[in-house]
Amino acid sequence: MRRVALLVRLVLAVTVVSPAAFAQDPAPLPSVTAAQPSAPVPVSAPRGLAVVALGGATDAAWPLAQVVYGTPVLRPAALDEAHARILCGEPAPAGAPPDMRDLAESLAAVKGEDAPSRMLLGEMARRLNVRALLVVRVEAGRPVARVFLPDTGAFDAAAYGPDAGPTISWVAASQSLARTYGGEPTVPPPTSAPALATHEELLITVPPPKSKAFYESGWFWGALGAAAFAGGAIFFATRDNGESTIHLQMQVPH
Numbered sequence: 001m002r003r004v005a006l007l008v009r010l011v012l013a014v015t016v017v018s019p020a021a022f023a024q025d026p027a028p029l030p031s032v033t034a035a036q037p038s039a040p041v042p043v044s045a046p047r048g049l050a051v052v053a054l055g056g057a058t059d060a061a062w063p064l065a066q067v068v069y070g071t072p073v074l075r076p077a078a079l080d081e082a083h084a085r086i087l088c089g090e091p092a093p094a095g096a097p098p099d100m101r102d103l104a105e106s107l108a109a110v111k112g113e114d115a116p117s118r119m120l121l122g123e124m125a126r127r128l129n130v131r132a133l134l135v136v137r138v139e140a141g142r143p144v145a146r147v148f149l150p151d152t153g154a155f156d157a158a159a160y161g162p163d164a165g166p167t168i169s170w171v172a173a174s175q176s177l178a179r180t181y182g183g184e185p186t187v188p189p190p191t192s193a194p195a196l197a198t199h200e201e202l203l204i205t206v207p208p209p210k211s212k213a214f215y216e217s218g219w220f221w222g223a224l225g226a227a228a229f230a231g232g233a234i235f236f237a238t239r240d241n242g243e244s245t246i247h248l249q250m251q252v253p254h
Contacts (some may be wrong), residue, residue: 048076049147049181050087051128052095052121053137054110058089060162061136064170068134069172073182083128103127109197113139118153125150131181134160145173147181 051068053061065088068074083100086092092104108126110117125133125148133148135155147156158180160173 018183024219044077044129046125046131046150048077048079048130049074049132049134049135049177050085050125050128051134051145052087052107052148053136054109054112055089055108055134057138057143061088061145062167062214063168064134064136064145064162064173067170067174068177071178071182073178074174076128079130104251113155118148122150122175132156132176143168145170147177155232208231214221 028126030236051061051065062085065084069076069079069084082093082096086100086104087107089107092100103124106120121133121135122207125131132150134145135148136143136145138144143162145160147158148154149156160170160176162173163169
């Protein structure tokens with residue numbers, strides 16, 4: 001009886017403890033998600049012209065900037081008025097961000113068409129993401145604008161001046177600039193391979209030499225002549241034309 005009671009108690013203990021022991025599921029493993037590569041940020045192509053004034057040309061450069069930025073095909077993709085005014089020679093306002101102060105200092109270091117000035121203008125054009133810079137200076141008391149091309153690091157040969165009149169106006173210059181720089185930059189087509197590199201190669205075959213007949217060979221006639229000569233020599237050597245020749249006759253018994 002004592003063994004039966006112990007067995008009953010063991011069964012009851014198992015039935016009471018087992019649900020508590022196995023009711024909780026194991027904690028799920030943390031899911032690992034592979035990091036997705038970030039898509040590259042597309043960079044837009046350089047567009048438009050930015051008007052830049054050298055020392056003493058601020059009053060002439062700002063009217064040009066207004067008409068250029070008012071022409072849709074010449075307007076840069078991202079250029080606000082604050083940066084546009086600094087490019088035209090106005091000082092950076094108090095409390096301006098560092099990039100505006102750096103732009104004003106870079107512009108102050110541009111003196112003309114010397115190598116250091118061209119390097120500064122090229123870096124400025126790349127920072128502004130513009131196709132070219134329209135640099136305004138005063139020559140002989142008259143403002144003149146010339147286009148600086150960052151791709152070549154040089155100034156274009158054409159020079160633009162203001163319209164005739166009591167006030168500074170650049171309408172004619174802006175129209176000419178729109179015709180020249182208003183379209184998208186042209187990409188030269190890939191050069192085709194030269195004709196010698198693309199033509200089909202000629203296959204030259206040499207036919208095998210034609211076999212000659214046996215009677216056309218010189219060896220045949222040489223061998224034939226040698227055989228004839230040898231036969232003639234044997235014939236004359238064995239010919240019976242002397243008196244002392246012994247004639248043998250063979251009789252066959254009947």
